[in-house]
Amino acid sequence: MPTVDFEGNTFNVDEDGFIDDFNNWNESWVRHVKQTEGIEELTDEHHKIIEVLQDYYKKNGIAPMVRILSKVTGFKLKYIYELFPSGPGKGACKMAGLPKPTGCV
């Protein structure tokens, strides 16, 4: 498993750049993912989405459906793509430290 050294932290990641374990997530990871996901400036709105994803994941053990993410944050899908150019799965879930989306992608 490849590792990433960033701001004095070492993260284990897979080939797609997802963190190996949600418990190893910290704020520094967010700044690391920002570099690869085409995000110029981290705003409160980015943090709001990350927070919603993490809360939902802690409660339910899965990532929320896109529709639920939109509902809870109040952000339209289009706006979520403006914040995370790779989209809610590859961009936001990765940054929040959630496991990689699976299934028919």
Added chain:
Amino acid sequence: MAFEPREPQKELKYEELRIYSDEELNNYTDEELKKFKIKHKVPMCDDLEKGPWPSFVADAKREALHRKKLGQDRLMIEQDVVEDLLGQLEVSFEHGETHWKHGGIVGVFGYGGGVIGRYSDLQDKFPSIAHFHTMRVNQPASKFYSTNYLRSICDLWEFRGSGMMNMHGSTGDIIFLGTFTEQLEPIFFELGHVLQQDLGGSGSNLRTPSCCIGKARCEWSCIDTQDLCYELTHYYQDELHRPQFPYKFKFKFDGCPNCCVASIARADMSFIGTWKDNIQIDQKGVKAYIGGEILPNGGAHAGKDWGKFDIQKEVIDLCPTECMWMENGKLMIDDKECNRCMHCINVMPQALWPGKETGVSILLGAKAPILEGAQMSLLTIPFITAEPPYDNIKEKVIEPVWDWWMEEGKNRERLGELIQRQGVQKLLEVLSIPAMPQVVKEPRSNPYIFWKEEDVPGGFKRTIDDYRTRHAR
């Protein structure tokens, strides 16, 4: 009316876009090909070069030799990607197991789909296919191409990918097979900015729509399948590129009930062209078939002697609704009993044609077995007109269905499963159409019938005390 694209099409000139010269494209001799051995031993793959059918192994070896002769400085990913692919395939033949890792999440900025990530689990042995991502490229409706276009995408793919493709994926896309992550954005840029070409769909979204050959080359097409396919593809680009559905959703467009793109089996929303008036009959043509001047079924059964054409046996007796007969040497059809199965038209294409008052039937819910079992689409809209810009279909059918499914669908629940779970009645309510006998093959045989409270005199609120005044315990 001839099909007109929504926006002016860039005229692609291969001579201006080409990456490789003619010498580079034809850079090996038959002699060299005979002597060529790929870098891995692949005895089982070699076996598949025998026999008459075009061999994918032989083709892959040609590509491997071609890339070798092009040389690494003319290619953006490893030149021996094809050889490593055959090497890993051989190992899979030996083990009887796949050697791709689970899943893979890669893509291009702005889209949530279109690229299928894939990584080898034998990367030390086959480093050139450590990454082997697939890109889906949205094909033109019915897959008509010019060589200018095909040569241009082939050069691009040779340069930045493996040079291997699927023509086409089952859903319809041109499939670019195998490239590395860092090539995805450059390929996407070239496709969009130079070739005016977009990616197809993947993930929980609208997948790439596809259609039969339609009016382009078929006398039976009741709707302009290409126009409808193209229009809806353009109109729903956002739904195609940015997943927002509970699960995948597919459109397919067939010009007639022969279903040449199998929409009824392979699309959540199947569009099947049909007609409302009478089958057009040319009695002269009928006579020519009876007299043996024209072969039945366009000569499809000419390989075997089935005897002289017998209209009674081959058409009239096979009509599923028995609505045809001969009268004074003329073929008669009771059209109000005809279910437009296409059989007679298929047998006598030079005597019978679909009617002139055409439109489309819309059927919903086809899916493969997982989770609740396979389904074919269910007839929901028996007839609706299909004229550009198709606002009736967009506003009255597609969008109400999506609104309902996006609100009610569970995670990874196909539309067909939602219809099963909440009932056809709910679907009819969503579409604001009345229940019609055409929607069922047969009425229910069980008596578990739900009633709405407002349809029951006195409603559902009763007290037991009132009942006890008449019936003691």
